[in-house]
Amino acid sequence: MTPTDSELISLAVSSDDVGAFGELVRRHQSAVRRFLRHLARGNDSLADDLAQETFLQAHRGLSRFRGDAPFLTWILGIAHNHYRNACRRRRDEVPLEADEARMVYAPSLERRTDLRQDLSAAMDRLTPDEQLAVRLAFENGLSHSEIAALLQWPLGTVKTHLARGKDKLRELMSAWNPQI
Numbered sequence: 001m002t003p004t005d006s007e008l009i010s011l012a013v014s015s016d017d018v019g020a021f022g023e024l025v026r027r028h029q030s031a032v033r034r035f036l037r038h039l040a041r042g043n044d045s046l047a048d049d050l051a052q053e054t055f056l057q058a059h060r061g062l063s064r065f066r067g068d069a070p071f072l073t074w075i076l077g078i079a080h081n082h083y084r085n086a087c088r089r090r091r092d093e094v095p096l097e098a099d100e101a102r103m104v105y106a107p108s109l110e111r112r113t114d115l116r117q118d119l120s121a122a123m124d125r126l127t128p129d130e131q132l133a134v135r136l137a138f139e140n141g142l143s144h145s146e147i148a149a150l151l152q153w154p155l156g157t158v159k160t161h162l163a164r165g166k167d168k169l170r171e172l173m174s175a176w177n178p179q180i
Contacts, residue, residue: 005071013063039083054079077150122172130165
């Protein structure tokens with residue numbers, strides 16, 4: 001029987017079981033790296049460095065994990081904080097130019113263009129906060145309250161960003177569902 005995250009955390013904390021923590025890393029590293037790659041806008045090197053820092057900090061602070069939220073939510077919060085700190089240090093955040101924000105997105109009519117490419121292009125049209133909320137909700141399966149806790153946003157802000165993001169995606173992806 002496969003142990004739960006809670007059981008692995010207990011083993012890692014109580015008996016300093018490195019194997020148990022290793023299993024937590026194996027389970028969640030893809031989600032953490034995907035999340036950080038999104039935040040780093042394709043800078044895979046930065047995302048990988050931040051993922052490593054995230055898991056190192058999680059290992060050092062595992063005894064402080066209270067279990068109020070799933071382990072993935074907790075570790076994504078650590079990853080988000082590392083990303084924000086890296087941006088402060090490197091001043092890498094580049095705001096979306098007003099002209100870019102007004103660009104009209106039109107899905108390709110070529111048969112070779114698939115849904116994934118169009119969805120990726122449509123996601124790029126969302127504001128960074130809308131993208132973040134949508135990805136956390138739909139790629140990582142986090143609830144509104146988990147996203148609010150992770151990002152330290154008010155619950156209403158999370159709901160607003162999700163609603164706006166979904167509305168924009170619905171409009172941008174309408175070519176895939178002409179009945180709308």
